[in-house]
Amino acid sequence: MQFMAATANVYNRNCPSREVVGVIASHWGSLVLGALLDGTLRFGELRRTVNGISEKMLAQTLQALERNGLVHREVHPVIPPHVDYTLTPLGVQVSRQVRGLFDWITGSMPEILTAQQAYDTSRA
Amino acid sequence: MQFMAATANVYNRNCPSREVVGVIASHWGSLVLGALLDGTLRFGELRRTVNGISEKMLAQTLQALERNGLVHREVHPVIPPHVDYTLTPLGVQVSRQVRGLFDWITGSMPEILTAQQAYDTSRA
DNA sequence: CTGAATCCTAATTGATACTG
C-alpha cells in the first residue's frame, strides 16, 4: 500500500505527508497561506502583512509553499524587481481550512485567555 | 476594541491570538491534538502514536495545550503512575479542524508529490 | 510508568548587511 488509512499516515515519521504537515501546520507557513487567501501579494506586502516575520523566514517559507504546489511565484522582469505570490487552486483549498482555524481561534480567545489565567494562577 | 476583524488579529504580532497560533499551528501541537481526537491517551501511548516526538517536546507540547484549555491532564495516584490526556470540549473543536487538514493533506499527496518533483527537477 | 531536570550538540531563527 502506498498510504495508510486516512490521517494515520501523518503519524508515521517516514511518510512524505509528515513533511507536508511541517510546511502547512507551522507558525509562518499557516500565516502566509492565510494571508494570500485575500489575493495576490508581493514579497514586501507579505512581509508587512505577516507582522514579525523576518525576510529570511518569509523567503524560506515561500519556497517551501511553492515547492509543494500551494503557491505560485510570478517574476515580472522590471526594474525595480516585482514578484507576485498567488495561491494555486490547491493552495486555495488549504488556505480556506487555515482561515477556518484562525477564525476559530479568534472566536475562542475569551475561553482560551480564561484557561491561560486559570493555569497560570494555579501555580503561582 | 479588544479584537480586530475576524482573522486579522492573528496577523498582529502583539495580539494574544498570535501565540495561540504558535501552539496549534505547529508541527507537534497539531499532531498531538489530532491524535487525541480518537480518545484519551497516556503519555507513553502518545509518544508511540506521534512517531518521532521526543519526551521533552511531548511534555512541553502537552503543557502548552493544557495551559490553553485544549487538553485535560488527569493524574491517577497509583503505582506505577498513570496519567491520562484528554481533549477538552474546546480541544475537540480544534482537533476536528486539525484532522480535516490532515485528511486534506493525505488526500492531496499525489498532487503535492507531483509538484515537489516538478520543482526539484526544474532546478537540477 | 510518568515525567522533571540537566547537559550537550545540532538545527532554526532572527537581525543585519549586502547584491542584482
Add this chain to the structure above:
DNA sequence: CAGTATCAATTAGGATTCAG
C-alpha cells in the same frame, strides 16, 4: 524591490539521571 549571505542567539533534540 526582492532576495541572499552571514553571524549571533534561540530553540529543538537526544541522552542520561532522578524522583514520585
